[in-house]
Amino acid sequence: MxxxxxxxxxxxxxxxxxxxxxxxxxxxxxxxxxxxxxxxxxxxxxxxxxxxxxxxxxxxxxxxxxxxxxxxxxxxxxxxxxxxxxxxxxxxxxxxxxxxxxxxxxGHPWLKPVRFHEVYRFGTDAWGRDPSKKILPGVTDFFQVRGEEVHEVAVGPVHAGVIEPGHFRFQCHGEKVFHLEISLGYQHRGVERSLIGAPAKRVFHYMETLAGDTTIGHATAYAQAMETLARCKVPARAQALRGVMLELERLANHAGDLGALAGDVAYLPTASYCGRIRGDFLNLSALICGSRFGRGMILPGGVRFDLDEKNIAELLSRLNGIYKNLCGAVNLLWDSPSVMNRFEGTGTLSAEACENLGLVGIPARACGLERDIRFDFPAGIYRLAQLPVSTYTSGDVFARAYVRWLEVQRSVDFLQNQLATMPEGPVSETLAHPASETLTVSLVEGWRGEICHVAMTDKHGHIAHYKVVDPSFHNWMGLAMALRGEPISDFPLCNKSFNLSYCGHDL
Amino acid sequence: MFKVLWTRLQQKRRTVSFPKGKVSLPERFRGLPHIDTARCPDHCQECAKACPLDAVRVDGKKFQWDLGKCLFCADCMEACPAHAISYSRDYRLAVRKKENLILDGPTLELAQSLGKEMKRLFKRSLRLRQVSAGGCNACEADVNVLTTVVFDLARFGIDFVASPRHADGLLITGPVTDNMKLALEKTYQAVPHPKLVIAVGACAISGGPYRDHAETHNGADSVVPVDLYIPGCPPHPLTTLDGLLRLLGRL
Structure with missing residues (x-):
C-alpha cells in the first residue's frame, strides 16, 4: 500500500x-x-x-x-x-x-443495526423504519437455523450475574451451538453525538466512563489526542505516571479475569483469591489518585496527582506482596488437571479467523498474532520502556488466560522499573487551544486491547468530530465465532475469556 | 493437594471486620465533601463553573452540594482559588430520600432503616437482582466486589440472585438508557411484593455524566420508586455496604 x-x-x-x-x-x-x-x-x-x-x-x-x-x-x-x-x-x-x-x-451480507438508535441524518434511515415509531433494541431479523431438532436459546438483556446487558441468540442442536448472534446497544448513552458541542467540562467525564473498567485507557487516549491537537509536550514524569496507572488497570482486570475464569470452571481457591487480589490492585490506584478506578488521575496535559518518595516506597512494597499472592493463586490453575481440561481446546479461534475478523488485544495475541500498541505504535512512556508482546498460539480459553498471566508478569516488571526510576519534574502542562482544521489518531493499548480515538477540529479549533473505537467493537464477532461447535454450557467460560465491554461498544 | 493447602495458608484470612473494626481508606480518598464558605471570596463561583454537572452552588456564606449529581471528581477542588473545598474520608453517604442528597452543612442525614414490617422481612435475609441500565461497569464492578472474601456480603444475609422472581428487590446502576427502560420495567414487575429498589452511583441517581441526554432517563427513579440512594462515581464498596446495612437497620 x-x-x-x-x-x-x-x-x-x-x-x-x-x-x-x-x-x-x-x-x-x-x-x-x-x-x-x-x-x-x-x-x-x-x-x-x-x-x-x-x-x-x-x-x-x-x-x-x-x-x-x-x-x-x-x-x-x-x-x-x-x-x-x-x-x-x-x-x-x-x-x-x-x-x-x-x-x-x-451488498453487505448482514446489514443490521449495531446500537438501535435513530439515524443521525434526518430522513435517511438505512432500513426505512417509520420515524414516528420507537426503535426497540434487539428487534431485528436474527440469523436462524431451521430443522426439526434445532432449537433457539435467547438470553438477556438482563443476565444472571452482576454484569452489563446484552442479548445473545444461540442456534443449537442439542447442546451444540451452530451459531451465536450477539445483539447489543442496550448501554447506548449517545456519547459520540453528545461530544460535539458538549460543555468542555463534561467531556472528560464521558471519557472516564466510556468503559468504566478502562477509565485510564480511554482517558489517556483522549488526553493524548487533545495534547497532540494543542501541540502540548507532556512532562516525562506525567508520562511515567500514566504508564503506571495503565498497567495497574491491566493488572486489576487481568487478576479479576483469571479469578472469574477459575470461578466459571468451579475452581474456587483461585476464584476467591483473585477476586480479592483484583481489589488489592484497585486499592493501589486509589492510593495514587483516591479512586479505585483511576477517576480524576488523567488530565489533558498530564496527570493530577504526583507521588512522593513515601508513596513510591509503599506502592512498591504493596505491589510485591500482592504479586506474590497472585503467583500462588494463578499457578494453582496450571497445576490443576480439572482446570486445564476445561480450558484447553475450549472456544478455539484460528489465527486465520482472527486475522480475517480483525481482532485485537488478548484474543488476537492468544492466536499468536503480535498486536500490541505498546510495542507496535508506542506513545508516551512506552517509547522509552519497551514491553515485549505476550503471545500464545492455541487460540483457546487456555491461551486467553495464559496470555493474561504473561502480561501480568510483564506489567509487574514494568511497574517495578518505572517506580524505581521515576523521572523528576512537573506532572502537568497547561493545554493551549487545539489547532484549527486538524486531525489526530490516538492509540492506547488498554487492558482489553487497542483503543483508537480520532479527533478532528473545525476552523475555531473546537471538536468537529470524535470517533471512539473500543477493542470490544472489533472483538464481539470473535466471541460469536469462538462459540461455533461448542456446547452451549461453555458459553460463560468463553465469554469470560474474552470479557468484552458492553458500554465501550455501545457508547 | 499439598500445594492447594499451602497456598491457602499463604493467602491468609482477608475479610474486613466491618462494621465493627477500623476502616482504612487511602489518604486521597474523596468521601463526604465540605466547603469552608468563610474562605470564599465574594461573588466567586469558580467551583460551580468547574463542576461538570452543576452539583455545587455557593450563595454568600451558604452552599448546596447535590451528592446525587456529584462525581467526586476534584474538578471543583482544583478550581477553587481559596482552597475552601475539601473531601473528607467519610465514606458514609447513603440516604433514603432524594432531598437528603443535598448537602448544605458538615453532615448528611444518613439513611434511616426500613419500617418495622419490612425490616422484619428483610433484616436477616435480603436477595437482590442487579440491573445495569447503562452503567459503565465501574459501579457494577464495585458492587460485585462485595461478594468477594474481603467484604463477604453473605455474612449479613445479603446476596445477589439470578432471577428477579427470587429477589426481594433491585439494585440498579446506570442512568437508565432508553434501550434498557423496558427491560428494567419488566424486571421490576417480576420481583414479588413487597420489594425494594436501591440506586447505586451518580448515573442511577441523577443520570450522572449522561444527564439530559436524549438516550437516557436521568436515573432509576424516573422509572421505578427508589428506597435507597448510594452516591459516588462509583461508590466505594464500603459506601454501598454501609448503605445496605443502614437500610436493614443493622448499623
Whole structure:
C-alpha cells in the first residue's frame, strides 16, 4: 500500500484535514481491500457528515509488522459498494456507518443495526423504519437455523450475574451451538453525538466512563489526542505516571479475569483469591489518585496527582506482596488437571479467523498474532520502556488466560522499573487551544486491547468530530465465532475469556 | 493437594471486620465533601463553573452540594482559588430520600432503616437482582466486589440472585438508557411484593455524566420508586455496604 492515496502517519501525529488523501469511492474501497490483502488491518472506519448530503468516510489502517498507520477518505451520499463481503473485518464498522448516517453499504451480507438508535441524518434511515415509531433494541431479523431438532436459546438483556446487558441468540442442536448472534446497544448513552458541542467540562467525564473498567485507557487516549491537537509536550514524569496507572488497570482486570475464569470452571481457591487480589490492585490506584478506578488521575496535559518518595516506597512494597499472592493463586490453575481440561481446546479461534475478523488485544495475541500498541505504535512512556508482546498460539480459553498471566508478569516488571526510576519534574502542562482544521489518531493499548480515538477540529479549533473505537467493537464477532461447535454450557467460560465491554461498544 | 493447602495458608484470612473494626481508606480518598464558605471570596463561583454537572452552588456564606449529581471528581477542588473545598474520608453517604442528597452543612442525614414490617422481612435475609441500565461497569464492578472474601456480603444475609422472581428487590446502576427502560420495567414487575429498589452511583441517581441526554432517563427513579440512594462515581464498596446495612437497620 503506497503512493499518494494513503497518508502515512504515526500514533499521535497532527495533520491538517486538507492533507488527508481524498479518493473516489471505488478507489477507496480498492485500496482498503488491497491493503488488507497485503497485511494491513482496519483500525477505524467511520463516517462524518459534510455539506450537501455527503458523508465523508475515513479509514485508519495499521500494519503492525511495519509499525505504520495510514489514513484516507472518500465522499459518499446514500450508498457505496460494501467492503464486508470481501473483507469481514469491515463488518461491524459498515453496520455502524449505515446506522449512524443512513449510508447503505450495498451488498453487505448482514446489514443490521449495531446500537438501535435513530439515524443521525434526518430522513435517511438505512432500513426505512417509520420515524414516528420507537426503535426497540434487539428487534431485528436474527440469523436462524431451521430443522426439526434445532432449537433457539435467547438470553438477556438482563443476565444472571452482576454484569452489563446484552442479548445473545444461540442456534443449537442439542447442546451444540451452530451459531451465536450477539445483539447489543442496550448501554447506548449517545456519547459520540453528545461530544460535539458538549460543555468542555463534561467531556472528560464521558471519557472516564466510556468503559468504566478502562477509565485510564480511554482517558489517556483522549488526553493524548487533545495534547497532540494543542501541540502540548507532556512532562516525562506525567508520562511515567500514566504508564503506571495503565498497567495497574491491566493488572486489576487481568487478576479479576483469571479469578472469574477459575470461578466459571468451579475452581474456587483461585476464584476467591483473585477476586480479592483484583481489589488489592484497585486499592493501589486509589492510593495514587483516591479512586479505585483511576477517576480524576488523567488530565489533558498530564496527570493530577504526583507521588512522593513515601508513596513510591509503599506502592512498591504493596505491589510485591500482592504479586506474590497472585503467583500462588494463578499457578494453582496450571497445576490443576480439572482446570486445564476445561480450558484447553475450549472456544478455539484460528489465527486465520482472527486475522480475517480483525481482532485485537488478548484474543488476537492468544492466536499468536503480535498486536500490541505498546510495542507496535508506542506513545508516551512506552517509547522509552519497551514491553515485549505476550503471545500464545492455541487460540483457546487456555491461551486467553495464559496470555493474561504473561502480561501480568510483564506489567509487574514494568511497574517495578518505572517506580524505581521515576523521572523528576512537573506532572502537568497547561493545554493551549487545539489547532484549527486538524486531525489526530490516538492509540492506547488498554487492558482489553487497542483503543483508537480520532479527533478532528473545525476552523475555531473546537471538536468537529470524535470517533471512539473500543477493542470490544472489533472483538464481539470473535466471541460469536469462538462459540461455533461448542456446547452451549461453555458459553460463560468463553465469554469470560474474552470479557468484552458492553458500554465501550455501545457508547 | 499439598500445594492447594499451602497456598491457602499463604493467602491468609482477608475479610474486613466491618462494621465493627477500623476502616482504612487511602489518604486521597474523596468521601463526604465540605466547603469552608468563610474562605470564599465574594461573588466567586469558580467551583460551580468547574463542576461538570452543576452539583455545587455557593450563595454568600451558604452552599448546596447535590451528592446525587456529584462525581467526586476534584474538578471543583482544583478550581477553587481559596482552597475552601475539601473531601473528607467519610465514606458514609447513603440516604433514603432524594432531598437528603443535598448537602448544605458538615453532615448528611444518613439513611434511616426500613419500617418495622419490612425490616422484619428483610433484616436477616435480603436477595437482590442487579440491573445495569447503562452503567459503565465501574459501579457494577464495585458492587460485585462485595461478594468477594474481603467484604463477604453473605455474612449479613445479603446476596445477589439470578432471577428477579427470587429477589426481594433491585439494585440498579446506570442512568437508565432508553434501550434498557423496558427491560428494567419488566424486571421490576417480576420481583414479588413487597420489594425494594436501591440506586447505586451518580448515573442511577441523577443520570450522572449522561444527564439530559436524549438516550437516557436521568436515573432509576424516573422509572421505578427508589428506597435507597448510594452516591459516588462509583461508590466505594464500603459506601454501598454501609448503605445496605443502614437500610436493614443493622448499623
Amino acid at each position: 503506497s503512493g499518494a492515496a494513503f497518508l502515512s502517519i504515526r500514533n499521535g501525529d497532527i495533520l491538517r484535514l486538507k492533507d488527508v488523501p481524498h479518493l473516489a469511492p471505488a478507489e477507496f474501497r480498492d485500496h482498503i481491500l488491497r491493503g488488507v490483502d497485503s497485511g494491513w488491518r482496519i483500525v477505524s472506519l467511520f463516517g462524518k457528515p459534510i455539506a450537501d448530503r455527503y458523508v465523508r468516510l475515513y479509514a485508519v489502517m495499521a500494519n503492525d509488522r511495519q509499525g505504520s498507520l495510514s489514513l484516507c477518505s472518500a465522499d459518499v451520499t446514500d450508498q457505496y459498494p460494501a467492503l464486508t463481503g470481501e473483507c469481514p473485518q469491515a463488518h461491524w464498522f459498515e453496520r455502524e456507518i449505515a446506522e449512524q448516517w443512513g449510508v447503505i453499504p450495498k
